[in-house]
Amino acid sequence: MKTVRIIPKLEVKNENLIKGVHLDGLRIVGKPEEAALKYAETGADELVYIDLVASLYQRDNWIKIVKRTAEKIYIPLTVGGGIRSVDDAKLFLRAGADKVAINTGIVKRPKLVTEIAQKFGAQCMVASLEVQKKSDGSYEVYTDSGRTPTGIDPIQWAKRVEKLGAGEILLTFIHQDGTYQGYDVSLLKKIAPTVGVPVIASGGAGKLAHLTDAVKSGKADAVAVASMLHFKKTTIGKIKSYLKKSGVLVRK
Amino acid sequence: MKIAVIDYGAGNLFSVRRALEAVGAKFEITESAAKLTQAEKLILPGVGAFADGMRGLKKRRLVKPIRNEVKKGKPILGICLGLQLLMEEGFEFGKHEGLGLIEGKTDKIITSEKLPQIGWNQIKKQHDSLLLKGVADKEFFYFVHSFVIRPKKKPVVAATTNYGGDEFCSVVNFKNIYGTQFHPEKSGTEGLKIYQNFKNIKL
Numbered sequence: 410m411k412t413v414r415i416i417p418k419l420e421v422k423n424e425n426l427i428k429g430v431h432l433d434g435l436r437i438v439g440k441p442e443e444a445a446l447k448y449a450e451t452g453a454d455e456l457v458y459i460d461l462v463a464s465l466y467q468r469d470n471w472i473k474i475v476k477r478t479a480e481k482i483y484i485p486l487t488v489g490g491g492i493r494s495v496d497d498a499k500l501f502l503r504a505g506a507d508k509v510a511i512n513t514g515i516v517k518r519p520k521l522v523t524e525i526a527q528k529f530g531a532q533c534m535v536a537s538l539e540v541q542k543k544s545d546g547s548y549e550v551y552t553d554s555g556r557t558p559t560g561i562d563p564i565q566w567a568k569r570v571e572k573l574g575a576g577e578i579l580l581t582f583i584h585q586d587g588t589y590q591g592y593d594v595s596l597l598k599k600i601a602p603t604v605g606v607p608v609i610a611s612g613g614a615g616k617l618a619h620l621t622d623a624v625k626s627g628k629a630d631a632v633a634v635a636s637m638l639h640f641k642k643t644t645i646g647k648i649k650s651y652l653k654k655s656g657v658l659v660r661k
Numbered sequence: 662m663k664i665a666v667i668d669y670g671a672g673n674l675f676s677v678r679r680a681l682e683a684v685g686a687k688f689e690i691t692e693s694a695a696k697l698t699q700a701e702k703l704i705l706p707g708v709g710a711f712a713d714g715m716r717g718l719k720k721r722r723l724v725k726p727i728r729n730e731v732k733k734g735k736p737i738l739g740i741c742l743g744l745q746l747l748m749e750e751g752f753e754f755g756k757h758e759g760l761g762l763i764e765g766k767t768d769k770i771i772t773s774e775k776l777p778q779i780g781w782n783q784i785k786k787q788h789d790s791l792l793l794k795g796v797a798d799k800e801f802f803y804f805v806h807s808f809v810i811r812p813k814k815k816p817v818v819a820a821t822t823n824y825g826g827d828e829f830c831s832v833v834n835f836k837n838i839y840g841t842q843f844h845p846e847k848s849g850t851e852g853l854k855i856y857q858n859f860k861n862i863k864l
Binding site: 410411412413414449454479480483484485502503504505507529530531532533576577605606607630631660661 | 672673675676679680683708709710774775776777778779780781782783801803805806823824825846847848849850852853
């Protein structure tokens with residue numbers, strides 16, 4: 410049977426686990442590796458690690474954090490932030506990441522999707538789409554942690570990255586991120602059922618019902634959760650028993 | 662050295678190494694045929710495509726040594742692509758010859774769900790296997806794959822898994838040959854039991 414994955418998303422800045430609103434306005438939550446270990450031990454199905462600074466200057470530190478984390482957990486770890494080339498991806502895979510999530514790097518050079526998929530396998534290549542809803546109700550892909558508009562339509566872009574060889578899509582709703590107002594299900598359902606690869610919904614989960622909405626109406630294959638877990642509004646155990654009761658199949 | 666983990670350029674050995682360390686196994690990651698001959702057991706890990714995997718083994722002249730050691734009775738554990746390579750042939754991007762240690766082929770999953778299958782799924786035990794000692798029936802493990810093995814003979818199949826209607830072989834145990842389609846090194850504490858069990862298999 411197919412189960413829906415619950416994926417804590419940990420955003421990191423200068424060795425701290427942080428959480429903001431709309432990918433901005435950041436608040437320190439704690440140490441990423443401690444939170445990662447706790448989530449892994451309490452039933453997380455995978456983890457996503459995003460470096461929000463992603464500067465070359467900080468890179469060695471970031472790799473150390475990834476390595477320290479990967480050494481302690483026995484579930485899949487996806488790492489994102491600042492990956493621009495096959496060699497960059499290799500650095501993180503060597504440090505123990507199982508997959509890389511890339512947004513800015515593949516918008517700048519879409520061929521990078523194919524290069525990474527061919528070199529390490531499609532399962533390694535997670536295309537990260539960070540989407541902002543505009544005032545006229547349309548959607549646009551943003552890069553550089555929500556700072557730079559690209560003019561790209563996320564629905565078209567999702568199909569394109571699949572064709573280029575991405576094994577998964579991490580779909581983040583910047584306008585919902587950190588707001589506890591729920592995922593953007595109307596955009597999600599225009600993307601998740603129309604691509605052949607799994608889609609992870611990310612940004613906005615504030616109550617348990619948001620997760621079932623994303624899966625049942627939005628057809629998400631996995632859900633990323635951040636604020637709700639980081640600020641202890643719920644636990645992974647509670648999320649899973651709620652989903653089970655709602656008829657969504659999850660790993661125990 | 663007890664276990665030789667075969668490094669043939671297919672995928673990330675970081676997590677396999679970590680899992681073996683966690684269960685206190687003595688092992689060495691190697692691409693040398695001599696080391697395979699000296700080892701008591703073999704692990705063939707791997708992620709990626711069938712043809713690339715076979716190419717990696719051929720390039721390092723490991724095909725014959727693996728076949729010989731396993732035929733002599735040395736235990737081998739194939740993981741994911743490593744399991745698929747144990748078959749006679751594979752059909753990923755064309756037809757390719759495999760190691761031929763298990764009769765049958767590797768072929769695409771026939772499913773109503775998305776591919777690759779990425780995530781946790783249950784195994785249904787088909788017969789008792791030392792590899793699954795202490796693992797409950799219907800336990801969850803982590804899968805990442807679009808292809809599965811189709812063994813010709815039923816007794817080879819230690820457990821099956823259903824993904825969108827395709828009930829495929831997810832665990833193999835046949836004489837000295839063991840294998841899992843899932844990644845035990847990515848399957849939490851239950852996955853570590855697989856490594857523990859393989860380590861504990863008596864020669």
